[in-house]
Every structure is written in structure tokens, then in C-alpha cells.
Amino acid sequence: MHPNFQIPSTKTVISTAASVAATAMLVRSFTKDFVPPELRQYIFTKFHYFVATFTNEITLVIDEYEGLNKNQLFYAAEIYLGTISNPSTRRFRASLPEKGEENPCFYGKK
Structure with missing residues (x-):
């Protein structure tokens, strides 16, 4: 009924x-x-x-320093993202690649 x-x-x-x-x-x-x-x-x-709590987004934070030591992952990410963005980009969106592609996709946002 x-x-x-x-x-x-x-x-x-x-x-x-x-x-x-x-x-x-x-x-x-x-x-x-x-x-x-x-x-x-x-x-x-x-x-x-x-x-x-209802969103499916995740925030990834990579600190520049771990205690008193420089975080090498931070500098690697900074160098890599610097090649695919411009200085005004503040946020990135990442997605899984299609089959056959090698690298994940990143989309910059201001």
C-alpha cells in the first residue's frame, strides 16, 4: 500500500x-x-x-617542518605543484587517472 x-x-x-x-x-x-x-x-x-561531516572531501596537510627538521615531502610537493599551477592558485583538486594514464590529475583553483 x-x-x-x-x-x-x-x-x-x-x-x-x-x-x-x-x-x-x-x-x-x-x-x-x-x-x-x-x-x-x-x-x-x-x-x-x-x-x-557530510562532505566526502579530505584535506591533506603537509607541514613545512617536522619539529626542527625540514620536511622533504613538503618541498617535493611544492616543486611538483609549482610546475602545474600559477602563484594565485590556492586549492587543488586531485582525482584518480583513467586507465592507461600514468599520473593522477590535479586541477588548480584560485
Whole structure:
């Protein structure tokens, strides 16, 4: 048995979207005026971490130094990525190669 499900009308969808947008603007205005910036930053950071749990991205961090010693992997990555990017590139996207290709693919983003 299938439950009796009705698709809402366009008028209902638009009205609901407008109400949600108006509420969001009201909450935003209220928080800007009455919530201290430190608390806003804390809430934003926690919300960001919450949303990040649902993403399939991974961040790879290669430190320039390991204690007092230089990290050779950092310099190798810097040299390699310097050959495929320009100075304004801040992020890279990597993917597995197609069969028959030798190297992974990297896509730079500003």
C-alpha cells in the first residue's frame, strides 16, 4: 500500500520559500545586532564542522617542518605543484587517472 501523497501547489511552495527567506533575514538581523561577534564566530565554526561531516572531501596537510627538521615531502610537493599551477592558485583538486594514464590529475583553483 502506498500512502496518499499530494504534491503541494506552486503557490504553496513559493509562499513557504518566501517565509523561510524572511525568517532567515530576521534571524540574521537579530544576531548581527544582539549576539556578540565572538559567539557568532563560535556558532559559525560549529555549524561549519557539522556541515563538513557530510562532505566526502579530505584535506591533506603537509607541514613545512617536522619539529626542527625540514620536511622533504613538503618541498617535493611544492616543486611538483609549482610546475602545474600559477602563484594565485590556492586549492587543488586531485582525482584518480583513467586507465592507461600514468599520473593522477590535479586541477588548480584560485
